[in-house]
Amino acid sequence: MSVIKDYTRLFFCMLRINIKGLKSYGQDFFVGIIAMIIKNIANIIGVFMIYEIIPVINGWSLPELLFLYAFSTISFSFWRCLFMNTLNVSYYVRNGELDSFLIKPIDPLFQIFMEGFDDDAWGDLLVGFIVCMMAMAQLQLPWWVFLLVVITGLFSSLIFASFSIMGSLLSLKVARDSDLSDMPYIVFDLIRYPISIYGQVMYNVFVFFFPIAWISYLPAKALITDQSQGILFSGISIGISLGLFVLCYVIWSSYLKHYRSTGT
Numbered sequence: 001m002s003v004i005k006d007y008t009r010l011f012f013c014m015l016r017i018n019i020k021g022l023k024s025y026g027q028d029f030f031v032g033i034i035a036m037i038i039k040n041i042a043n044i045i046g047v048f049m050i051y052e053i054i055p056v057i058n059g060w061s062l063p064e065l066l067f068l069y070a071f072s073t074i075s076f077s078f079w080r081c082l083f084m085n086t087l088n089v090s091y092y093v094r095n096g097e098l099d100s101f102l103i104k105p106i107d108p109l110f111q112i113f114m115e116g117f118d119d120d121a122w123g124d125l126l127v128g129f130i131v132c133m134m135a136m137a138q139l140q141l142p143w144w145v146f147l148l149v150v151i152t153g154l155f156s157s158l159i160f161a162s163f164s165i166m167g168s169l170l171s172l173k174v175a176r177d178s179d180l181s182d183m184p185y186i187v188f189d190l191i192r193y194p195i196s197i198y199g200q201v202m203y204n205v206f207v208f209f210f211p212i213a214w215i216s217y218l219p220a221k222a223l224i225t226d227q228s229q230g231i232l233f234s235g236i237s238i239g240i241s242l243g244l245f246v247l248c249y250v251i252w253s254s255y256l257k258h259y260r261s262t263g264t
Contacts, residue, residue, distance in 0.1 A: 148231065
């Protein structure tokens with residue numbers, strides 16, 4: 001228990017230091033946030049344009065689509081804000097920089113998490129919050145749904161982190177000339193829209209085998225139709241997120257046991 005407390009304290013300490021470091025860039029920090037807000041506005045306009053062409057997408061109305069988009073964006077933004085440095089795992093290994101993490105008395109993966117955050121992602125997160133509240137108002141959802149979305153989104157960001165780490169390890173083992181760590185971006189492109197539009201086969205794959213449907217689609221759908229079921233599905237989403245991350249951590253630990261320094 002004391003270990004968890006120590007790592008939690010260290011996490012918030014490093015988060016505070018990184019935010020101060022980002023703010024030291026002055027205007028660049030805020031320009032990056034504004035750029036992400038503009039990008040998200042363009043994405044939302046795209047949702048509106050699709051809705052104009054297809055008034056109902058697989059039974060989803062415009063407010064429901066916006067709620068799903070916001071849910072997905074919040075989860076993805078939390079990953080970018082807190083765990084995006086997992087994209088650099090394969091880089092650290094190939095360039096020998098992983099050695100510097102291994103000699104310190106702190107978990108190497110935790111150090112990688114804390115090595116750097118994405119300053120632009122705070123703009124994404126802000127837009128996600130605003131769009132979520134707007135969609136909730138149109139759908140007449142209770143206020144606590146917003147808190148549940150934020151909590152679920154925070155935990156489901158671990159799914160993105162897991163895919164990024166596994167993609168890096170896979171590229172090191174199988175595809176040495178390519179980097180598969182950018183899987184979270186592909187996943188985000190898929191989950192911004194109802195998973196059901198990809199057909200029954202892919203729906204089953206995304207629910208039971210490659211569980212990206214649990215990041216936002218299934219919890220969002222349940223919260224819209226039945227809040228009590230939404231609480232259950234959000235709990236399942238959190239459980240799957242933690243389970244997948246634990247599995248990823250076990251594989252990562254196994255990789256470290258057989259890791260050999262590049263000597264660089």
